[in-house]
């Protein structure tokens with residue numbers, strides 16, 4: 001009975017599947033027909049077309065497939081599969097945004113598209129729908145492998161795109177995967193990646209699979225998408241992207257999207273775009289940023305930024321705020337300070353040197369938070385769709401207008417409104433002009449001085465109590481200044497115009513950390529020029545960073561020792577004692593206890609672990625602290641190796657430094673000139689001054705040395721003469737031996753001579769009767785070994801005395817005779 005039921009079910013199921021397939025095939029045919037018939041003319045912007053209501057029939061009306069779809073306002077009017085439409089409906093997407101209306105008609109009919117639209121305007125759906133639809137219409141399945149690749153510059157953005165894909169594509173039977181750096185399950189990924197149809201990935205991880213996964217084949221790729229295309233096409237990713245593109249089919253469709261789009265011919269040539277459609281939907285609008293975004297700027301001296309930020313956060317406790325800073329180290333420090341000072345709102349941080357799990361947690365909890373402050377670097381600047389962000393505060397000036405647009409774009413998304421505040425130091429005021437030129441309406445406001453709370457004292461107190469925080473502060477200080485120093489736009493960023501000492505104080509630092517690149521800027525430039533062209537600026541900056549780390553360490557030690565004297569910082573004292581102990585342990589070869597010797601070292605180690613991810617790309621990066629690259633570039637390659645790479649410290653020898661000279665001291669401990677050692681004590685009684693004594697003693701010393709050298713030279717010359725004479729003689733002997741052999745005489749002198757004759761030594765062999773079986777073994781191996789010959793047997797031994805026992809005169813005499821006798825035989 002049960003078997004019958006099962007059979008009945010199977011029959012019904014397969015019938016259902018068959019009907020579904022037929023329905024699908026019919027749908028695909030209809031879709032193809034409609035897409036072909038209603039395709040917008042190439043080069044037109046479908047936004048400009050307004051579709052009559054009776055044709056489109058509104059969101060729910062019937063759609064006449066013979067009518068054009070360019071100009072449609074609702075997803076329902078588009079030639080999309082029923083499955084996609086269901087997915088869209090479930091996600092409550094009914095109306096299309098401007099970029100979707102403009103890009104979808106072209107993308108659905110297979111054209112390459114370059115789409116530019118303001119932040120938060122729905123670009124993600126504008127590329128996801130064509131991806132899903134294309135593969136669906138091609139009836140792409142598991143066996144067909146990778147059909148679409150979507151590349152994002154950051155992991156979080158890839159994650160977000162993948163989420164959106166799952167939502168709108170949930171009724172399709174296509175398989176999709178998220179490939180991002182920092183995930184440890186790369187081996188498991190390798191087992192499945194070849195069977196996935198849609199990949200959402202960061203460039204590094206994709207390339208890693210291309211290089212390492214045997215059955216990963218992208219040669220059949222149908223569609224490639226670059227989200228934040230200008231970022232992926234810029235220098236930081238160029239090597240990786242070129243390597244990826246080289247492995248893809250050229251027959252594919254390519255879609256590029258960004259709020260700040262590239263039209264560089266070179267970039268497009270790299271991607272082999274075919275007659276791309278340029279769709280910049282907000283190009284004509286009065287502002288390059290969302291209309292509901294209120295933008296303000298404030299001029300703040302560098303050393304007052306911390307006070308200003310603290311005051312801002314304290315007066316906006318019931319809001320969700322994003323604070324952008326220029327480096328990971330600044331983010332770490334400012335977050336740490338705020339966390340300890342407890343402003344009254346949850347604070348967290350996000351930057352590229354965090355572990356992926358940490359990043360995911362922070363990202364998730366900030367998305368869910370109602371009121372919170374997230375300190376971040378530009379890793380969160382692009383594409384991230386944090387819900388309901390009220391404020392974007394840029395504590396550090398962005399490097400350019402594009403960067404500004406993406407940062408402020410984290411608020412006022414889709415139909416929401418938002419506000420932004422840009423901190424500019426007086427020397428960065430020129431940025432306002434750039435923003436104005438780029439149609440970005442920013443209002444400069446003045447701070448209400450009464451409301452500004454000073455937090456400097458509190459920070460200084462925290463820092464003095466906590467060596468780790470002090471170290472972080474020093475690093476933050478240096479990386480901020482370096483980021484300014486390395487900025488290309490010198491009209492805005494001038495490190496020399498900054499109040500450096502005051503800035504250090506504002507970070508609670510007791511002393512101003514030494515900043516080498518500011519003092520010796522020209523020197524550094526020259527050094528860069530001198531280096532061969534394949535050494536990038538980054539190598540220099542890495543070197544600088546190491547130097548600065550050393551400086552911090554040195555200063556740290558000095559300061560800590562001073563603190564110890566005053567018995568102020570017992571924690572630091574314990575650390576230094578530990579450090580000393582571990583140094584002694586190392587010196588005396590004692591076993592390492594495994595406990596890190598200083599808090600400082602702890603930090604260094606932690607940093608270096610984080611930096612593993614960064615190192616893959618750092619060599620070719622155009623600027624430091626651009627973490628997005630790090631996210632992509634196969635960090636796992638290093639991670640999986642299990643080897644912790646600690647930065648090697650360079651041993652620097654500076655002959656100009658006092659410490660590198662040999663100092664001589666007199667009995668009272670006064671430093672003397674180096675040659676003072678030559679002055680004898682008796683000279684003091686001669687009444688001469690020390691300098692005179694020294695000069696005289698030195699003179700005598702050099703005379704003695706000169707005489708000694710002359711004698712040695714003479715000896716050397718004699719030795720050389722003798723050596724040459726022996727060499728000449730040896731050659732003569734060779735000739736003589738040859739002559740002897742031809743004459744059949746019994747003396748055999750074998751010279752072990754090399755061709756250059758330099759290392760010659762005479763080897764005398766006692767003459768033997770050739771017929772005897774007692775043969776010199778060494779000769780047997782040579783081709784010309786002394787194989788006894790019958791003809792040699794009865795030759796008499798003429799020379800009785802061993803040759804080397806003759807005096808030189810005798811030897812010369814003998815040689816002469818032999819030569820003469822030889823001459824006579826010819």
Ligand SMILES: Nc1ncnc2c1ncn2[C@@H]1O[C@H](COP(=O)(O)OP(=O)(O)OP(=O)(O)O)[C@@H](O)[C@H]1O
Pocket residue numbers: 092093094095096097100117118119120121122123124125258259382383384385409413414
């Ligand atoms: N047609 C639509 N209807 C309703 N909401 C939409 C629609 N399209 C997009 N959205 C929503 O708008 C928000 C922004 O979309 P999206 O992230 O795609 O913007 P974007 O243009 O890619 O922004 P960015 O330039 O910052 O990357 C998202 O929350 C998304 O869910």
